[in-house]
Amino acid sequence: MNPEHAPLRKHEFDGICEYDNPTPGWWHALFIVSIIFSFFYYVYYEGNRDAATIWSQLDAAQTEETKRIFGAMGELQPDAATLVMLMGDEKMMKVGAGMYQSACAACHAKDGGGINGVNLTDNHYKNAASIEDLFRVITEGAGSGAMPSWRNNYSQNERVLLAAFVASLRGTTPSSPRQAEGEVIPSWPTGGK
Amino acid sequence: METTGYSDGTTHGNVGEGPLGPMERFSYDDAITRKFVLATVLWGVVAMLAGVIIALQLAFPAMNLGFEWTSFGRLRPLHTNAAIFAFAGNAIFAAVYYSTQRLCKARMWSDRLSNLHFWGWQLIIVCAAVTLPLGITQGKEYAELEWPVDLLIAVVWLGFFGTNFFMTLKNRRERHMYVALWFYIATILTVTLLHVFNSLSLPLALVEIVQNGRVPSGTDWLKSWSVYAGVQDAMMQWWYGHNAVAFFLTTPFLGLMYYYLPKAAGRPVYSYRLSIVHFWSLVFIYIWAGPHHLHYTAVPQWASTLGMIFSIMLWMPSWGGMINGLLTLRGAWHKVAGDPVLKFFVWGITFYGMATFEGPMLSIKSVNSLSHYTDWTIAHVHSGALGWNGLMTFGMIYWLTPRLFQTQIWSRKLVAVHFYTATIGLVLYVLAIYAAGITQGLMWRAFDESGALQYPNFVETVVSILPMYHIRVLGGLLFLTGTIVGAVNVLMTWRARPPVYEVPVEEAPALSSTYVDPPPPPSSLSANTEFGRSVDSKYLQGWFHAIWERKALKFSVMTLIAVIIASLFELVPTFMIRSNVPTIASVQPYTPLELYGRDIYIAEGCYNCHSQMIRPIFAEVKRYGEYSKPGEFVYDHPFQWGSRRIGPDLAREGGRQSLDWHVRHLEDPRMVPQSIMPAYAHLLEQDIDFAAIQGRVRAMAMLGVPYGEAVKDGAAEAMARAQAAALGAQLVAQGGYEGMETKKVIALVAYLERLGKDLTAPPTAAEETP
Numbered sequence: 004m005n006p007e008h009a010p011l012r013k014h015e016f017d018g019i020c021e022y023d024n025p026t027p028g029w030w031h032a033l034f035i036v037s038i039i040f041s042f043f044y045y046v047y048y049e050g051n052r053d054a055a056t057i058w059s060q061l062d063a064a065q066t067e068e069t070k071r072i073f074g075a076m077g078e079l080q081p082d083a084a085t086l087v088m089l090m091g092d093e094k095m096m097k098v099g100a101g102m103y104q105s106a107c108a109a110c111h112a113k114d115g116g117g118i119n120g121v122n123l124t125d126n127h128y129k130n131a132a133s134i135e136d137l138f139r140v141i142t143e144g145a146g147s148g149a150m151p152s153w154r155n156n157y158s159q160n161e162r163v164l165l166a167a168f169v170a171s172l173r174g175t176t177p178s179s180p181r182q183a184e185g186e187v188i189p190s191w192p193t194g195g196k
Numbered sequence: 197m198e199t200t201g202y203s204d205g206t207t208h209g210n211v212g213e214g215p216l217g218p219m220e221r222f223s224y225d226d227a228i229t230r231k232f233v234l235a236t237v238l239w240g241v242v243a244m245l246a247g248v249i250i251a252l253q254l255a256f257p258a259m260n261l262g263f264e265w266t267s268f269g270r271l272r273p274l275h276t277n278a279a280i281f282a283f284a285g286n287a288i289f290a291a292v293y294y295s296t297q298r299l300c301k302a303r304m305w306s307d308r309l310s311n312l313h314f315w316g317w318q319l320i321i322v323c324a325a326v327t328l329p330l331g332i333t334q335g336k337e338y339a340e341l342e343w344p345v346d347l348l349i350a351v352v353w354l355g356f357f358g359t360n361f362f363m364t365l366k367n368r369r370e371r372h373m374y375v376a377l378w379f380y381i382a383t384i385l386t387v388t389l390l391h392v393f394n395s396l397s398l399p400l401a402l403v404e405i406v407q408n409g410r411v412p413s414g415t416d417w418l419k420s421w422s423v424y425a426g427v428q429d430a431m432m433q434w435w436y437g438h439n440a441v442a443f444f445l446t447t448p449f450l451g452l453m454y455y456y457l458p459k460a461a462g463r464p465v466y467s468y469r470l471s472i473v474h475f476w477s478l479v480f481i482y483i484w485a486g487p488h489h490l491h492y493t494a495v496p497q498w499a500s501t502l503g504m505i506f507s508i509m510l511w512m513p514s515w516g517g518m519i520n521g522l523l524t525l526r527g528a529w530h531k532v533a534g535d536p537v538l539k540f541f542v543w544g545i546t547f548y549g550m551a552t553f554e555g556p557m558l559s560i561k562s563v564n565s566l567s568h569y570t571d572w573t574i575a576h577v578h579s580g581a582l583g584w585n586g587l588m589t590f591g592m593i594y595w596l597t598p599r600l601f602q603t604q605i606w607s608r609k610l611v612a613v614h615f616y617t618a619t620i621g622l623v624l625y626v627l628a629i630y631a632a633g634i635t636q637g638l639m640w641r642a643f644d645e646s647g648a649l650q651y652p653n654f655v656e657t658v659v660s661i662l663p664m665y666h667i668r669v670l671g672g673l674l675f676l677t678g679t680i681v682g683a684v685n686v687l688m689t690w691r692a693r694p695p696v697y698e699v700p701v702e703e704a705p706a707l708s709s710t711y712v713d714p715p716p717p718p719s720s721l722s723a724n725t726e727f728g729r730s731v732d733s734k735y736l737q738g739w740f741h742a743i744w745e746r747k748a749l750k751f752s753v754m755t756l757i758a759v760i761i762a763s764l765f766e767l768v769p770t771f772m773i774r775s776n777v778p779t780i781a782s783v784q785p786y787t788p789l790e791l792y793g794r795d796i797y798i799a800e801g802c803y804n805c806h807s808q809m810i811r812p813i814f815a816e817v818k819r820y821g822e823y824s825k826p827g828e829f830v831y832d833h834p835f836q837w838g839s840r841r842i843g844p845d846l847a848r849e850g851g852r853q854s855l856d857w858h859v860r861h862l863e864d865p866r867m868v869p870q871s872i873m874p875a876y877a878h879l880l881e882q883d884i885d886f887a888a889i890q891g892r893v894r895a896m897a898m899l900g901v902p903y904g905e906a907v908k909d910g911a912a913e914a915m916a917r918a919q920a921a922a923l924g925a926q927l928v929a930q931g932g933y934e935g936m937e938t939k940k941v942i943a944l945v946a947y948l949e950r951l952g953k954d955l956t957a958p959p960t961a962a963e964e965t966p
Contacts, residue, residue, distance in 0.1 A: 012468050016374040017298040019455070020464035026473055030519060034477070034512035041505035048501045048561070057492060057565075057812050061823070064814040071647055094646060101648025105819060108653055109868060110857050118867055119857055119931075149854040149930035155956040156821055156852070 069160075072098055079163040081138035083192050089167035090191075099168030102161060106153065107169070115169075116177025120150065121184050123172045129185030134192065138166040217706030220369065223699045224297045228310040230600050232290035233593055234690070235318060237683045239282035240589070242325075244676040246275040251672050253874070254842065255665040257865075260874035265329040267874035268842075269801025273340045274328045279581055280338060280444065282321045287589040288448040289317070289357070292380055294596060295455040296361060299377055300368030301704040309360040316352035320345060331799035332418050335834050336433050338440055339394055342418040346395040354388045365748045369704040371711065373745045375471040379451030381752050382479045386443040386759045394436035396423045403895040416888055419795070423899060426829030427495055427777055430837055431487065431770040435763065438486035445580065447479070449588050450517045453545065456592045458524055460537045466523035472741050474516025479755060481510045483762035488559035491568060492811040493837060494826040499766060500561070506762075507559030514552030521545040536611040540591030543619055547583025551576060566641070569807055569841040571661070572633030579626050582675060587618065590682055597689050602697055606688035614678040614685070621674025628667035636661050641815035649818055654844040659870050713743050780827035783954040785901045786947065788889045788912040789919040793947030795892065796940055797836065800876065807838035808847040808951065821848035821952065828955060831901045843873055848952035855923060856932035858945040879941040880933070889916045919946060 012021040072095070079085050089095050104113065110120030121129050130145040131137050141162050144152035153162060170191055253259040253268045260267045293310065297303055304310050323345045327333070333340040341349070361384055365377070397420040404412045412419070424432050458465050465471065487495060487503030522545055525532065532538040554576050558567050567573060598605050605611065639657040642650035651657050716739040719729035734740050744751045786794060797803075810816055812823040824847050829835055853861075863880055865873035893912035897903045906912045923946055924937025936942045 011464060014372050016370065016372070017295075017301075017455075017459075019374065019458045021375075021468040021471070022464050022466055023469065024467035024523075026467060026470045026516075027519060030470075030512055030516065034509075037509050037511055041508050044508070045501055045505050048504075049498060057561075061812045061814055061817065065817070068647060068814075097644070097646035098648050101644070101646065101652050104652035105649065106852070109853060113653065119854075119860055146854075146931075147926050147929035149856055151851050151854060155953075156848075 069158075072164075073160050076160070079160045081135055081142075081159075081163050081166065083134050085163060086134050086138070086167045086170060087192055089164060090171045095164060096168055096171060099164045099171075102157070102165050103168050106156070106165070112177060112179075112181075114177040115172035115175060116179055117181030122177070122181040123169055124175045124177050124180060125183050126173070126187045126190075127183035127185045128188050132186075132188050134166075134170050137169050138163060141166055141169070215708040215710050217369075217708045219703060219705050221701050221703050222301075222303050223701055225304050225307055225310060226294070226600055226697070226699075228304065228307070228314060229290050229294040229596065230690075231314050232286050232293060233596055233600060233686070235314070236283060236286040236290055236589060236593065237686050239278060239286055239321065240586075240679050241676070241683050243275065243278035243283045244672070244679050246271060246278055248669065248672045248676050250275050251665065251669045254872055255662060255669050257872045257874060262875060262877070264331070264800075264876075264878045267800065267876075269804050269874065270329050270331055272804045273333060273337075273801060274325065276338055277324045277328065277340065278321070280440070281324070284445060284449075284581070284585045284589065285317065285321075287585070287592065288383070288444070288452070289313070290596065291448065291452040291455070291592055292361065294600075295376055295451075296364060296380065299370060299374045299455070300364055301370045301702065302364055302368050305360050305363035305367060309356045313352055313356035313360065316348065316356055320348055320352060323348070327418065330415060331801070332415050333798060333801065334395075334397060334420060334422065335798035335801075335803060335836065336394070336422065336429075336436075337803075337839060338437055339391075339433070343395070343397055343399050343420045344418060346391070346397075350388070350392060353391065354384070358384045358388065362748070362752070368748075369706055371707055371746045372742070373748060373751065374454070375465070375468075375475065376451040376454040378471075378475050378745075378751065378755070379447045379454065381748075382475075382755050382759070383443050383448040383451070385752060385756050386439065386447075386479070386483075389756075389759065389763070390436045390439050390443065394432050397421055398423055398895055398899055400891055400895055403898065404891040407894050408891050410887075410891065412891070413885065413888060416885075416891075421895060421899065422834035424835075425831060425833045425899070425901075426835050427826045428770055429833070429835040430490055430493065430495055430829075431499065431767065433835070434489040435483075435486040435767060438489060439483055441577075441580070442478075442482040442485075445585055446482075446514075449548075449585055450478075452588060452592055453517070453521050453541070456595055457521055457538075457541050457545075460535065460541065460591070460595050461525055461528045461531060463524050463526075463528045466520050466526065469738065470516050470520050472738065474513050474520070476758065477513035478510070478517070480758040480762065481506050481513055483759050484766065485510055485559065487766065488564070489839065490837075491559075491561050491564040492813065493809050494824050494829065496769075496826075499770070502766065504559050504561055507556045511553065511556040514555075515549060518545055518549040518552070521548075536608070536615055537591050537595045539615050540587045540594065543615075544584050544587035544591060547579050547587065547622075551580040551584060554579070565811070565813060566637045567633065568811075569839070569845075570633035570637040570640075571629045571664075571840075572637065573840065575626050575629035575633055578629065579622070582618075582622050582625070586622075586675075590614065590618065593682070593686065597686055601689050601693040603689060603692045603694065606685050606692060610681050610685045614682045617674045617678035617681065621671045621676075621678060623671070624674065625668050625671030628664040628671060632661040632664035632668075635664070640819070641813070643815070649815065652819070654819075655868055655870050658842070658872060662872075713746070777826040777830060779830070780825060780955065782957045783828055783830065784957075785831045785896065785903055786950060787915060787919055788893050788906060789884075789916040789923075789943050790947045790950050791892050791896065792884065792889050792916065793940075793943035793945070794836075796879065796944045797947055798834075802846075803836045803838045805838075805840065805842035805873070807841050807845045809837040810845055810847045816845075820845045822955060824952075825955065828952070831896070833896065833899055833901075843871075846948065846951055850949050850951040850953035854930050855927045855945055855949065856930040858948055859927065859932055859936060859941055862941055862944070876941075876944075879944060880936065880939055882940045883938050884916075884920065884940055884943055886913050886916055889913050916943075 009022045009024050012023050110118055111123050112118050115123040117123065130140045140150060142152065142154050144150050157165065250268055250271050293304065324341055327342060328340060332342050334342060400419040401412045401417050404410045422429050454465065484506035485503050487499045488507045491500050532542055557563055558576060594611055636657050639651045639660060644650045716733040717737055719733040721729050721732050744754065810820045810823045817823055861867055862876040864875055865871045890912045893903050893906050897907045906915060920937045920942050923942050927936055928934050
């Protein structure tokens with residue numbers, strides 16, 4: 004449409020005039036389409052509760068993950084044999100490392116050297132006398148809550164895995180280790196049941 | 197204006213309007229517009245300077261300077277309030293006062309109200325600038341100001357501005373209200389509604405004086421809490437927050453566009469019909485869209501989905517404004533190249549178009565699951581605030597300045613400099629922050645091949661976007677530079693003003709009291725029923741709307757109905773939701789000490805960087821723990837879900853760290869290497885005001901929190917002292933600092949240690965404190 008020939012409204016406001024142009028067709032069309040689309044979209048989201056909601060996706064992802072990580076292992080026991088077995092499983096240790104980074108690194112440092120939590124890389128242990136004690140400390144906490152309890156945050160399998168990963172940090176070399184605390188305890192038992 | 201004739205074949209002028217009243221002489225009050233223009237320029241510099249400072253703080257944490265008043269959590273609200281209410285606010289008033297008088301052919305109803313409005317608003321801004329750095333805040337985004345300032349805002353906005361505007365409208369000499377006025381009406385009415393209902397709060401002073409017979413100490417005079425809690429408060433807050441964008445940053449600026457753009461371009465507005473359709477669809481649909489700020493949070497899903505679909509429907513109504521603006525320039529594009537005012541307008545409208553496409557896109561749940569809590573939102577609001585509001589404001593100011601100060605603009609070259617620095621700065625800022633937002637969003641949800649989070653350390657995801665934060669500082673600096681150049685130009689023009697302003701005398705006939713509306717036009721439909729022809733002539737041809745445009749009161753009532761319908765639809769169920777929120781037996785009120793600690797959390801503005809809302813998304817549950825449930829927030833006055841994760845979510849922070857870690861981390865957050873959090877060492881030195889705790893508990897009890905025995909005289913204080921002593925002893929046992937049991941830090945840590953723990957607490961467990 005040539006603007007020079009569009010009809011003008013007969014009003015002017017402080018010198019401002021208005022054309023009486025129709026609303027653009029594509030604009031109209033998109034507006035109507037967006038309204039129709041929205042109706043169906045609402046029905047899709049609200050009428051489809053069981054199929055594709057974010058909660059069912061979450062459930063599925065969680066079940067899938069447990070199956071994938073712990074698969075045929077069933078419930079892991081916090082005993083020395085299991086912990087040593089896990090320490091030798093490279094894939095499981097990667098999973099444990101991820102958990103360690105989100106839960107433990109804030110106090111014990113990314114590489115286990117300790118910040119205001121103890122150094123986990125040396126041979127000195129403050130609250131543990133054996134490898135099984137690592138699981139107990141993670142589960143129950145220690146030192147008047149200086150080490151919090153993780154019972155409510157992680158399942159037993161996850162805590163066993165975490166304990167195994169923490170055990171695997173022993174003997175590694177952190178960048179800025181915290182001074183040793185507690186007693187020197189015997190080396191972890193070795194693999195082979 | 198070039199034209200070949202009117203639609204009804206008449207000649208120029210408002211003819212066919214029936215009888216005319218007596219001719220009257222009057223003049224316009226431009227002094228008030230001059231004041232608002234100068235205030236806009238001044239606060240524009242302040243707001244953008246504050247923006248650059250907080251951008252620097254994120255890039256270089258040392259810029260928090262170590263003072264409690266200058267930390268990011270306290271300055272970020274200062275920046276947002278200054279940008280929205282001081283800069284954009286004064287720009288709106290300048291636009292309204294200048295154009296309303298001319299569109300109504302009437303001087304403002306009361307010069308005294310105009311001036312009360314001006315000085316009242318500047319007083320509000322100064323109050324904000326003083327209280328926010330002091331940590332005096334209600335803790336709700338963009339509604340941080342405490343109750344005395346909130347009252348002042350209500351009085352100045354509706355009592356001074358609203359009254360003055362509507363009385364001017366009533367006394368107008370132009371029977372038809374032009375589209376700009378429709379947008380101003382919607383702005384004034386809706387902002388009043390939003391402000392009043394979202395800000396309802398219970399002041400501590402009231403409880404202390406009436407119930408405790410005690411005078412509150414210091415800043416406690418100003419302390420108050422939202423009357424709404426948790427889910428309900430979240431729904432109210434984002435009904436407000438979203439529609440502040442709609443009715444403070446959109447509708448008044450569309451009104452501004454409809455007046456100043458055709459004026460500057462010397463072209464008629466493209467389509468009157470488009471104005472009608474997009475005005476009504478915009479004011480009706482916008483209100484519904486608020487819950488899209490709360491996707492996948494603990495709000496009811498029907499509300500969230502409703503927010504999403506209305507956001508999609510809002511796309512075309514928003515673009516109606518853009519189209520009407522850009523198509524008005526048809527036949528005038530050659531002018532844009534040579535006229536800096538039009539350049540500002542064209543870019544402003546273009547950014548409006550981009551932002552209003554992006555808004556609906558971000559409202560789609562699956563997109564939002566990535567974008568929420570990231571810088572993507574920050575980029576989006578800056579393309580709106582700097583692009584649309586900023587550039588439109590500057591365009592208007594450059595058009596007004598020579599007219600108001602009755603002289604040439606001081607330097608045309610500097611206007612061009614401003615335009616280019618502003619647009620380059622804007623593009624740099626926005627692109628960098630889009631990249632930062634998408635990068636961080638993807639990092640949060642990334643898993644490695646072993647199925648673990650690829651970036652389990654939150655701080656890694658922050659460090660990776662720091663280069664983008666540096667570019668943002670550069671972009672912000674450029675935009676600020678442009679604003680300063682503009683301010684200098686306006687001030688130099690002001691200095692060249694004539695000794696006495698010329699005040700032209702205008703002449704127009706008063707509206708006749710014997711006016712009768714014209715009958716509907718004949719229907720163009722031939723083969724149809726009588727009913728069809730009547731609908732066509734009255735409605736389809738717009739006759740009914742022309743009638744409304746002559747009736748200010750009716751028009752205002754219809755606008756109010758349009759915004760109230762949606763509000764009722766979403767909010768009435770929200771008020772009933774309180775009983776529908778599945779209660780969780782193990783969720784107990786905060787202890788008196790934790791409650792006091794929560795007020796510190798609010799005062800420090802922790803919610804500006806930390807969310808407390810875990811969405812039911814796998815990566816998020818992996819990182820933070822079980823997703824948040826509505827029943828967990830029933831005692832949260834106000835809710836503290838936050839909207840941005842500059843730091844990690846804290847919804848399940850309780851029990852994750854030792855007391856010692858928290859205290860040391862608050863003292864020096866660099867104990868997490870590369871953290872950008874400000875230090876809160878002052879909390880280790882300042883004493884808890886134990887005497888102020890009883891009033892806080894009683895206030896919460898008045899709001900419906902079941903505090904039982906704790907409301908009795910002195911009980912809350914005793915409980916708080918006991919818990920603080922116990923925590924202090926535990927801290928020492930953990931190898932931490934001594935003497936913390938009387939310091940604010942122990943209250944804050946008590947609160948942090950409580951967060952999210954109730955969900956897994958045994959339901960029968962009573963409160964630990966005696």
